[in-house]
Amino acid sequence: xxxxxxxxxxxxxxxxxxxxxxxxxxxxxxxxxxxxxxxxxxxxxxxxxxxxxxxxxxxxxxxxxxxxxxxxxxxxxxxxxxxxxxxxxxxxxxxxxxxxxxxxxxxxxxxxx
Amino acid sequence: xxxxxxxxxxxxxxxxxxxxxxxxxxxxxxxxxxxxxxxxxxxxxxxxxxxxxxxxxxxxxxxxxxxxxxxxxxxxxxxxxxxxxxxxxxxxxxxxxxxxxxxxxxxxxxxxxxx
Numbered sequence: 001x002x003x004x005x006x007x008x009x010x011x012x013x014x015x016x017x018x019x020x021x022x023x024x025x026x027x028x029x030x031x032x033x034x035x036x037x038x039x040x041x042x043x044x045x046x047x048x049x050x051x052x053x054x055x056x057x058x059x060x061x062x063x064x065x066x067x068x069x070x071x072x073x074x075x076x077x078x079x080x081x082x083x084x085x086x087x088x089x090x091x092x093x094x095x096x097x098x099x100x101x102x103x104x105x106x107x108x109x110x111x112x113x
Numbered sequence: 114x115x116x117x118x119x120x121x122x123x124x125x126x127x128x129x130x131x132x133x134x135x136x137x138x139x140x141x142x143x144x145x146x147x148x149x150x151x152x153x154x155x156x157x158x159x160x161x162x163x164x165x166x167x168x169x170x171x172x173x174x175x176x177x178x179x180x181x182x183x184x185x186x187x188x189x190x191x192x193x194x195x196x197x198x199x200x201x202x203x204x205x206x207x208x209x210x211x212x213x214x215x216x217x218x219x220x221x222x223x224x225x226x227x228x
Contacts, residue, residue, distance in 0.1 A: 004155075006155075032215050034215070034216065036219075041221065042221055043117070043204055043206075043219030043220050043221045043222055044156065044204070044219045045219070046216045046217070046218065049215075049216060089155050089156070091155075093215050099161075099215055100146065100158040100161055100169060100172065101146075101148075101156070101158065101215070101217060102158065103148075103155030103156045103157070104155050105153070105154055105155050106154075106155050
């Protein structure tokens with residue numbers, strides 16, 4: 001039972017363009033969502049998060065959008081840079097603190113110079 | 114400051130052996146989590162500690178897996194009678210455990226290979 005799904009295993013974009021990574025979830029109890037970035041041989045690194053009471057959160061080049069009715073969130077990176085090339089994981093939790101994270105399968109983003 | 118550290122970084126063992134994986138969380142973080150990541154998948158929750166006690170161990174796959182955090186800081190994940198299917202990267206994460214923020218900080222992981 002995959003409660004968090006990232007349907008695109010990979011995405012390739014040109015440097016300077018926008019990268020859009022998508023994530024769908026099925027559990028309506030999720031109320032906090034996070035995006036993590038992972039480089040090879042390293043642990044996931046927190047990127048940005050959003051609470052279910054909001055529909056948008058922005059931090060520099062990174063913006064996360066949440067559509068609760070569609071149970072869908074997306075991460076926008078603009079402009080994309082070659083250093084953004086990594087695996088991006090979407091994660092969700094049912095409480096805003098002290099709770100397990102449920103991860104998607106990940107999307108490998110490649111930003112070409 | 115120091116992040117989450119995990120030792121060893123790599124562990125190769127034979128089927129049926131016992132292994133221990135160690136996690137040193139960020140100082141002052143009360144919450145500690147163990148996840149397992151198989152190839153091509155996202156991290157999968159195993160167990161969560163709040164202080165010394167296991168607040169949620171529902172992700173442990175069976176009774177061969179056990180974890181402790183006796184002093185509320187360092188944690189050890191123990192796997193008995195290892196099987197080839199246990200091969201994965203075992204990730205540890207910690208968080209401040211504060212309300213309104215569930216950002217978890219991950220270590221680099223221990224890659225376990227069971228031959």
